[in-house]
Amino acid sequence: MTGVAIGTTRRRGPERLVRSTEELLRDPGYVGTSPEAIQAHARAGQGGMYHRFAGKSDLALAAIRRSAEQVRAEAEAALSGKGTARDRIAAYLSRERDILRGCPAGRPAQDPEIVAGAELWQPVHETFGRLRERLAAVVTEGKAHGEFASKPDPAHLAASIAAVVQNGYVPARAAGSVEPFDRAAEGVRELLQTA
Amino acid sequence: MTGVAIGTTRRRGPERLVRSTEELLRDPGYVGTSPEAIQAHARAGQGGMYHRFAGKSDLALAAIRRSAEQVRAEAEAALSGKGTARDRIAAYLSRERDILRGCPAGRPAQDPEIVAGAELWQPVHETFGRLRERLAAVVTEGKAHGEFASKPDPAHLAASIAAVVQNGYVPARAAGSVEPFDRAAEGVRELLQTA
């Protein structure tokens, strides 16, 4: 531990490189991002990059881990907050997500080269699984307090909510607009009202 | 019109090339698919391919159009079938989709090179939009017959359903299993029961 702050103002080399990779992984995606592009974005030289990281995939691993951790933390903040289970799920659905830039956790799941190799794929896999588990737990909790009818299975409902959120990104990109995402989130909220 | 059947047994060159491109576009995706791979898959030579198509993007355009048309037709088959609005939506959710191979219509929406240029992106865009409209119409119909509570807005609900279906693909790929998709579809069905 060097005690150097990881913030927006003062970042050491490796930190900046990982940040840049995170951003580029969201938008052009893994295959669409060249080491050169990462260096340009991070304003780092080739030397620096290859000195600290073994290569593109090594950098991507660091970036994916960081993105996954953040997605997890944000979800946790919403799902462990105040209010009823329904409120917390609604809060989770409302989080700002910069939809058109793609899902920081889900986008990599679409990259052929990432899915192919286990190292990069594993953290993505884990993040999604834990998120669904956490959502299911909140649904179960809500059912225990009589918030939901007995009908919806927690695991199913959790999967639906996760699908809408994590993947509403796709139609949004297809439409070139956040509208599909917002509408989908609103639709789930409305369904939960009546459930 | 030459009258040659477009089936599995007898396909002319261009047809085979487009088919192969469709399949490869679903799985490795646009960036991950080389002209060479297409030729190998279609058992065609370079000459044949470049003779009929201007290049990779030209072939991709043909493939995307065909996939989009098929997705639209399948959705229409389910949504215009017999039964209540709820039944038809449930049927739509149950269609076999070869989940892990990716969504034929949505996968392209994730490819940086496709999103960048308008030609390839446009058919994807259109397909998603029309599908949501169609779903919204069925929901509206269901509400008119008193199948759903007055609460859910048709456009919102349609967006939710579309997000679950078209994109349940993402968590499924992340998990390496169809389970997340199946659960999500089941979750929406259950919610519709109670709505």
Added chain:
DNA sequence: GTCTATAAGAAGATAGAC
């Protein structure tokens, strides 16, 4: 029309000076 050979370019990584 279909094949083989090959060119032009970029992606990813390395070498070696400083």
Added chain:
DNA sequence: GTCTATCTTCTTATAGAC
């Protein structure tokens, strides 16, 4: 540790024989 030059390989496309 960081920079520049270089190397290899892959991707996409073209040329020209047949």
